[in-house]
Each structure stands twice: as C-alpha cells, then as structure tokens.
Amino acid sequence: MTLDLPKRVVVLGSGALKIGEAGEFDYSGSQCLKALEEEGVFAVVVNPNIATLQTDPPRLGRTYFQPVTPEFVEPILESERADAILLSFGGQTALNCGVALHQSGVLRRLGVRVLGTPVKGIEQTEDRALFLNLMAKADVPVLKSHAVYSVEEALDRAKEIGYPVIVRVAFTLGGKGGGMARDPEELRQVASRGLRASPVSQVLLERYVGSFKQIEYEVVRDRLGNGLTVCNMENVLGMRVHTGDNIVVAPSQTLTDSEYQLLRAAALRAADVCGIVGECNIQFALDPRNEEYYAIEINARLSRSSALASKATGYPLAYVAAKLALGYTLPELKNRVTGVTTACFEPAMDYVVVKHPRWDMEKFPRARRDLGPTMKSVGEVMGVGATFPEALLKAVRMTEPRLDLSPPDTPRDRAAILSDLARPTPTVLWQVLEALEAGIPPSRISEESWIDPWFVAQLEEVARITKELRRSKGRPFSHDLLRRAKRLGLSDRSIARVTDRDEETVRADRTAKGIVPHIRMIDTLANEWPSRTNYLYLTYGADTDEVGPPPKGSVLVLGAGPYRIGSSVEFDWSTMNLVEGLKAEGVPGVAVLNSNPETVSTDYDRSDRLYFEEITLERVRDIYEKERFRGLVSCVGSQLAQNMTPLLAACGIPILGTTPDSIDAAENRSRFSELLERLGIPQPAWKAFKTLEDAERFADGVGYPVLVRPSYVLSGAAMRVIPGRADLERFLSAAVRISPEYPVVISKFLEGAGEIDLDAVSDGERVLVAGILEHVEQAGVHSGDAILVLPPRSTPPAVQEKMVQAAQAMARALGIKGPFNVQFLVVGEEVYVIELNLRASRSLPFVSKATGTPVLREAARAMLGKGLSRSGTAQVPFGRWGVKVPQFSFFQVEGADPLLGVEMQSTGEVACFGPTFPDALVKAMVATGMKFVPEGGRAFLSVGGPRLKEQLLPAARLLERLGFRLMATEDTAAYLTGQGIREVTVLYKIMEPEREPNLRTVLEKGEVDLILNVPASFTQEKFERMLEDEYILRRRAVELAIPLFTSVETFSAYAGGLAWLREHPLTVEALYGSDMGPGSGGALDWNQPRSVSLVRASRKAPSRKRRR
C-alpha cells in the first residue's frame, strides 16, 4: 500500500519533567522520532527539555528549545512550512497545545494536518460532557456527576446514587473542600462545608468507587479500525489512589476471563467511537463483588501507563503508534522482537511485572503524605519476576536499594495499624505486613485497606517465609527454605537480617547450594516463536540461562534507576550517550542495567543487552558472575550507581574509568580537603565532627551562618544553612541520625557568594572543559534549583581561568578518566572549590548541547584508555546565550513549601537559547509555566533583613519604572519608600485579619500579579507565627498560579525579563538540525528568524484537563 507520507512533521514534546508528566515522554518521543526517521520523514522537535534524548542533534530533523505553547509553535509551523503535526507523544502539554492550535484555526490556515487520532476525537475525550455522550454511544457505562445547590438536594440525590458518594466542589483549585461521605450524616457535613467553599454555592455529587478495582487497558488502533489491547494492568491500591501513585501489576491478577474480556471489549468499543489512530489508555473501575464497571477516563495519547505497558510486554507502543499515525495498518507492521511475526497480536507475558512509585516526600517536609486522587510520586520502577512477590520485592528495592519489604520485628498496637491501613501512605505495604505480623486477619486487612484479598494473600507468603527464616536463626538453612525465600524475591540482605547472619554468608551459602537466579528473555509472546531478543531479566523461577555470556571485552553500564528529585532524565541521557560512545569506540558488546520503565535506556534496541533489573550489589554480582564483562561503568547512573562503586570494586568487579580510590578521594571530605590543600586550591573553612561541643566551638570560631551536611550527599539531602547557635543544636540530632557511619561536616557559609558549575571530561592527563555555568542565584540555593547561564554573565575571564586550572590540577592528581563536575564559590576574585563529582552531572546535557561538545563520546574514549580527541575549553558560539531554568511541582504536592534552599526540590528543567540573556531567560521561564505581565500589574514584595532589602532595590525601581503598582509588608515598604520609591501600599499580614488592606483579601480577590517573599534566615520562637504567615502566602501563590519568587536574584532577573519584553519580541529559532550544517546551532541566521511577542499573549487560556 502506498502511504501519503508527510514531508515535514512537527513533533511536540512535553517540556520539563514535573509530577504527572515525566520521563515517559522522552521514551515515547524518541520512539516516534525513530519511526519517522525510518520513513525518511523530516522531524521538527519542539521541546525545551534540555536533558532529553529526543532533543539530541537529530539525524533527520531540527530541534527547537522553545515553550510548547501555541504562540511559540505557530511561528515554527510557519517558518518550517510543516505539513503535519504529531500531538500524542508529548503528554497533556502537547495535546493541549495542539488542540488550541486547531481551535484557533492556525492548523487549517497553515495547511498542517494532525497525524493520528483526529482532534475531534481528542476533544471528546477531554471534555467531560462530550465524553459522557461518547461512552453512551459505545455502550460503555460511566459515572455521572450531579450538580446540587443545597444540603437537602444533596441528600435526595445521594439516595438515588447510593452511598458512599463523593462531593466535589465546583470552581476551587485542587478540589479543596470536597470529600467522601459514607452515610447521610457524613454527607450533611461534607456538603455544607463544600457549599460554603464554592464561590457559586454548588457541589458535584458522584458515586464514590474508591473500593473498586482500578483496571487499565492500552489500546492500539489503525486507520482501518483494527484495534487490539497490548496490555492490561491492575492497580493494587484500587480506585482510591491515582494510578501514578499506585502499585500496578501487569497483567491483571484477579480478573476472570469473563471480566477481562468484558473490559477489553469495552476498551475497544471506546477507542472505536473516539476514532483513535495510534494509541490510547482507558481506565475502568470494576466492582470487586460483581461485574459492574465504569469507564473513568480515556487518554488519547501516549501516557505513563503506555510507557509501562511497553516495557512490561516488550511491545514498542510509541513506535507502533507513530507508524500507525503515518498510515500503516497493524498487520503491515512487524513485531520488532521476533522479526518474523506481525505487530498485530496481543502480547502474551510469561512473567509478572510490578510497577512501584518512587516518592520523595521527605523533600517536602510540610506536604501531606496520604495517597489519593492526586499524584505525588516523582518516578517509578518496574520489577519483573516469575511470581508476584518476586516482582514486587524487586520493585521495592528498585525504588531505593537500602529498602527491603519485610515485616517489622515488633508490630505496633492494632489500632494504630488499622488506622494507617485505612489511610494509605507510601509505606502502605509495610503496614500490611505489620498487620499480618500483629495477627490481624487478612480479611480485616482487606476491608480496611481496600486491597484485594489476593494481594494480601501474596504478602502473607512474604510474612510466612520471614517467620520460617527467623526460626532458623543460629541453625543452618535447609536447601528448600533458602530456595523458597529466593523464589519469593527476598534479598540476601533481608534473609541475613532476619537470621542474624551477614549478607556475604547468605550469598556464599546459597551459591554453594546452587541457588542462583537465571537469565530469562522478555519476548512478547511467551516463547511461542523463536526470538533473538536481548531484553532480559533474572529470576529464581527459571532453571537455566536463556542467553550465554556476551562477546569478550563487553561492558556493563549502570543506569540511574527511578527518577527522583536530584536524579532524573539527565542521567538517562548520560547513560545512552555513553553507550553510544562505547559502541562508536568499538566495544563488542554494551549492556545496560536499569530499573526505570520511563527511560530510553530501557528500550531493548538501544543497547546490545538490556537487563531490566534492580541496581543492587547482589544483582550486579549475579550478572557479573555470569557475564564476566570487561568492565563496569558507574559514572553515568547518578549518585546511586556512584555510591556502589567502592562496594562493587571490593567484590572484584572491574570498574571502567576513574578508579574507585579516586572516587573515594573526592567523596570523602577529609581526603578531598587534603588534596585541595596539597594542590593549593582554596576551599571554605570546614571541619568534620562527631560531638555537638566540637561543632559549636568550630561554628563560633568561623562565625554564623554555617553549612551543615553529612558526607556522601545526594541532592542536598539533610544539608542545611544554619543561621545561629540555637538552630545548630536543634538540627544536629536529625542530621546525625540520617547517616551515622559518615561524619557530619560543618563549613563556613559564604553569604552573597556567586556559584559556578564546571563540567569537564579528562583522560587523566588532558582536560576538555565543556562549559562554565554561572548560577543566577547566590550560594544557598541548590544547584539543581538555580537558574544556570552560559556563558557566565559576570565572571571575569581571569576568574574563569582559575577554575579551569583548578579543574585540570584535580583531574591530573586523581587521574580522572571520564566526566566530572566541579562546584565553585566565587567571592570577588577569589575562587573556592566546594565539591567535585567524578561522574556525569545534571548540567551535562545542557553544556553538551549548548556548546556542541559530545562530552560522553570523549568520556568513552578516556575510559577505554584512549586519549581525548580534543582538549581545552568549549565555548558557546559567539552571540548565543543559553539559560537553564528549574521546573517545580509544588502545585501537585499539597502543603509543600515552595521556598528555595540548599535542599533540591525541583522535579525537572528546561533550557532555551537566544541572542541575549533576557531573551533566553524569558523563554525558559515561560516554558516552565511562569507568567509574564509586561504590560504592568501589581507586585507584592516581602523580604527579611537589610542585606536582601538593599539587594532588591534595583529590581523594585525597575518595576516602578515599568508602571507596576508596588505592595509590601510594613518593613519592606518602609525601606523602599525611604529609598525614594514613591508609592508602596502597605499590606497587613494574614495573621492580622482585622487590619486592612490585608494580604489575604488581595490574594483572594486575585489583585496581585507577582509575589516576592524571602523570609529572614532566623527561626527564633517569637518569629514562628510570622514564618507561618509567610508559608501561607507562598502556598496560596502556588495554588493560585501567581508567579512567586523566593530569591531576590531570580526576581531581579525576572524583572529584567519584563523590561526586555516591553521593547523586544522573543526569537524563535532551531538550535540545530540535520540540514543546518556542522556545528549547526552556530549559525543564528540560518533561516528567517521568527519571533513571538508576549505583550499581547500574556494571559493564558483557561487550563484544560490536568495531567494524570
């Protein structure tokens, strides 16, 4: 059949990683680009997410680092003369942007056709009323909402619907004020509260199906209407918890054939009436007591679930969806795993997969931890096993290698456990085990937790074997017991713990008994056809290895595991760039080990072998004992992989690149400090200590504030700036408890210091500096939360040279072979080294792309003992600025305090480029959802302390000049008027509601467009109420989507951006392209640059469906 292939397709990405929209869209976008390239279709990628693989220099296409919003995409469609657009590979962001472009008539005007599911179909899945009609047409039941205006009406309606019911409050953000009611008594309360909270005195009433099973189907469908379901998935925590925060198993475990087919057929009918061409995800609620069911939602696009289904089955959903969008039909496509069968089949799994979310709640101390309808997790993992417990226990360790899912030795009292079970939190599985340990009957556990009894029974197996193991304390293991324990997925470490042995003894014992895991293939069809797949996992449920050892000289690369705050898609980018570098250097076999289904590195056709496995010492050793690879790479898998390096080396596993001893010399604070001293490189005064008295004496000596942190730091965990002696005492107990085996370090905190990141690669002799990144924020804001600029704005060349020399000296002294990152503090002309990381850094994709330096290609050479092919310092092309801006997800995490500090809190990042700093900055800020009001507006300012007030002055003057109305707290206002700013309205604090004009009133009426709040850095008791007041202010700003700044430097940069926007349109240009010549991005005028003015388009359209 001849296809009507488009010539130039714009592919919309999803922008920065945020809660609810994360790395899965780099996977789907990358597979889409592969499909387009195979067809010779030119792909124009629009995605500001700098750390993604889909935005690497394309083989056939161009890359725009621009916000994915209609005003930026329109000029790209125009200047590229694109004839088609793909909306379904960039999450809700891309979908919303595409629908808006369609509705405003832009696509029709420019003659751009939407490939895949037509916009009409998308609209029907997005609009609640249309969706209800559509499902009626497909004969698929849905839950109906009833609007009520009084408590009596609510009670009448509830009688019809049946209890429990859920009350949703109309027109409030985040569903505030709603809730579930089990009986009329509760409904009376919830409804009256909700009616009061609603500005239109209206609440929506719906049947509450929290106790139902939550089942999802992934559907693919072609233009002829051929449809099939690639996978179904069951949510262990049922309907009550958002699927993104749920523990998900594939395939479903508790459904009969009748139920499976009932929902499957409904999914296909629903996809049919939507006219899906490509992929969609459908969620159902199924009654656990009969076959009653409801369709909850359809996502007419690739999603987190489809990425999971893709990895779970080996069926490349996104790739197939792209081909279907181009016009292929399912029988015309090959199954890429077997190479002989077609893509027109439903994968048969002969294993179980369990997805477990990764939460980072401890990064948000004030956030609510209970799980519910809003997603809070920041990443996920997928365990593969021959039994449910094996897959589940693997998954738990994958989320955090230190973690084991096992019952506590001494359970709490029943009441406490039962109450926890009824309100699940990230530790719900532990509570189920605790309940079993406490002797609570499984049926009761199910009743309280709404976890299906089947899953509770599976956890009972874990509790039972733990009991049996405990009984073998001090006695030798029986072969049978050990084998059963391993088959259930228990780690050597957890077996060792419950039996009072050490891990090594358990390992030696079981290997002597021949109890070892075996390698199995994931082949999409349960071995029905021979396949040469390299998609592998290990299980104790297999008798033999299905693959032999790899060719001699092979290398294993450790991936980064789940995305989490401080380690996300940038490390997947590093992993894949290094894999490609190693392949390019002729390594005969490159294997990847990773556990994260949202990644490109877990696409089995990207490496020679893919182990979808846990990144733990035990498992890496299991693999090494089979493969005997030449070397292991641990420097691209973030701190997780890096921390394992010394342990792996101690087991005799050869490490490729920088030696474990050198890594220790950089990680161990006192060794590192000695090194700096020897090299004559300045560092802030510091000391490691174990007792409070020593610490206090030191801090008094150097003077407050001081920075306190443990060694082996991951993204600022437990690190804090301490303003005074009282706080030091209070904080220390917590920090010491976190990591007792490592000493705690206190260093002098240099206030007002500039911060610089330097990324480089070395072969032990020569050094290639890939970039010197200046932070917009002063020291004190974690480098992952700071805005980074290339080239440096205010660091003189002589100072930069000092840093390069320090980097070179350290590289030679430690014999660094691979990528490394140095963090500097700059005070005047003085440069201090604060940290050296002998691994790929977060900023590596940014510098690589901005300067066109393939850093990890060079790293691959260095690791293999070949010299670097070039050295020196890479530069961004003259006249170009690159700005990297963090993305925060505070809105999603109820209660989280959006205050920046030394603990990293951002979930993602973007970078944009332009001919000036403000041009690049504004685009990057817009790309993170920041609103600009260049036409003027109202700004509220509140900063603590004289130093910050002084620092704020230029920005305040600028805002005044731009015609902003300034409002401030009493102190800040007094300072500003004292400095000659004429009109500053004083707003009284929220905690003084009787005084007007009050901040609360202004917030509630939406009479403020910008908020700056930098609390003073002291925490004495008497100021606690004031601090609480400011917290409420920040939280409200987040919930009302008002631009909020908690650093004067960020605010000043933003104000500069506002001034720039008054006079200048923003540029829209590709950074590079396959048709733009080498060093591409160099030529800024490669085509007629387009531009966007935000002055007109600053007010955003009302937001559409939220991300799931």
Added chain:
Amino acid sequence: MVFTTGMVGYPESLTDPSYRGQILTFTYPLLGNYGVPAPQARDPWGLPDGFESPEIQVRAAIMQNLEPPHHWNSKTSLPAWASRSGVPLLVGIDTRRLTALLRSRGVMRGILSVGKKVPSTEALRRELERAPRYEEEDFTSEVTPRAPQLLSCGRSGAPLVAVLDCGIKASILRSLLRRQVDVVRWPARSAIEGRFQGRKVSALLVGNGPGDPSTLQPVVESLRESSRRGLPVLGICLGQQLIALAHGGRTFKLKYGHRGQNKPVVFPDGKAVILSENHGYAVDPASLKGTGLEAWAFNPDDGTLEGMRGRGGRVLALQGHPEGGPGPREASFVFDRFVEKVRRRA
C-alpha cells in the same frame, strides 16, 4: 503435551473438550488466582456456567505456580477441583523452558506418574511406548452425545440449528442461543436429518473437538451427507477442517499448534481481528482448489489458513474461536452473519 499462551481463563481451557487426551502446559506462570466457580452452576440454557463442558478434559496440567485463590465468584480452588476430578496438576515446572522444547521439537507425548512411588525413567519410557498414540485414540466417542439433544433459547418459534457435536464448547452453543435460535446437538457420526421432532433444521454448525481430523472419516462422511441438503454451514476450529475434508480438501499437522488468545487473523480487505485459538491441525489452502471453497482469512505470522468460505456464500468457517471462552470475541460477527442466514431460511 501442548502449551497455551493465554493469561486468563484456566477454568474454560481445562474444560474445553478439544484438549481431551492432552497434557496442557500453561506459559503464564500464575494459575488458580481467581479460584473456580461452582462446578454445578448452570446458565439459563442448562449449560455449564463459567466452563466449556461439565468436566475437566485435559489428562493433566503443567504450571509454574499455583496461587491462593480469591474471587467473588469462586466456590472452590483449582487444586481441589482437579483433585476431585482426578486430574493431576504438575506444579513448579519452568514452563518457559518446556515451551521452548515443545516449540523446537514439536508437540510430543508425555507421561506423568502420580503417587508416592517414584518409577524409573526407563519404566516410564516403556509405559509410554505401550500407551496408544493421540491419533489412535477415539476421543470423539467420549465427547459426542449418544442421541440428539435439544436446547431451547426460550423463545417460541425460534429457528433450529443443528450442531455436529464432536465435543463442542458451551460458549459456541451459548453464542447461538443468545442470538435467539434453538440448537440441537447432533451425534458426530450420524448425518443430520432434515427435520428434528417435526421441526425444520435450518442450518448446520460444525464445531470444535479433539483428535486428528484426518482420522475422523465417519464424521467426515456424515458431514458430506449433511452438506447435500444445501444448508448454511458455519465451521469453527475442527469444524473448518472437517468441512474442508468433506469437500475434498486436505489437512496437516502443525508442529506445535496455535494455542492462545492473542492470534491475529487477517481478512482480504486488510481488516484484522485478534482471536482465541486452540488447534494442532490446519487446512492446506492449496488443497481447496476445485472444492468450491476459497481461502478467506490467514494468520499473518505463519500463513496458515484461518478462514474459508464458498458454495455461494453458504459455507463460512474460522479456524479460531469467535466465541472466546477464553479469549476475545471480536470475531463473533460470524455468528451474526450465520444467524442472519438462518433466519432468512427459516
């Protein structure tokens, strides 16, 4: 010994008469998850509810793990049910490895020793040698009714369809009854009569069943006889093979068969459906030349014949199972087409 790649539907598979005489291996590693419905349960037409026949048909089943069951509709567990039925379950086997063996060497004979005594491999081998071969056994007699049996859909004046019952699955019968036709289950070896209990027989369905079709000569004969009446005919699974044979076509044995719920079937217009399958033999499409039948659908993976039609639109056959049980039911449109023809004739 055969294997199936289906991930759900073990009560249905184990009671599917087509599996009679076979040892069934499940590639999906967890079995028994949702227990087993009440074995005595009957649907409104008196057919086993949740099962394909009243009893377990396989000689034995091989699986990796047996799970503790839970489901609202479960009345017993898989091991309890099997044990009451005297059917052994072999648990703890690396079934993926076994599947690789069956796939590469082809379907093979197996022997399972049950009991406390462990016989020698040699003794078992001798026992196996002595046992009758699959092709030699007469499974049809074990599963076909002795005399015609009438099933009423419950509506008066409904047309009557004869089913040549070589061990038909309850789901096929239900698919007809649900479409408001009455059904008479006909003993496999006797030709269909024009009338039954004074009522006109309007059409013929030839269903699934165990055994090698080429050894079912008496059934083929009776079918050839019945075909002379010019009735609309629908063939399913073994039915397709028997119809081909009755019209002069040929069948052959597949190396390891198609058993699963994920099989693609492609029609000439490019339309495709996913189908449940359970067959070890297939019709040679080349042999249809001159039979008045034509190939209608293929399996795109190995090119086997998945459907045929012909004789002026009178005959329609699918190699797979449009009724699901277990598995998808998208191909159930063939029942609609068939019943439409039935009504036109009635």
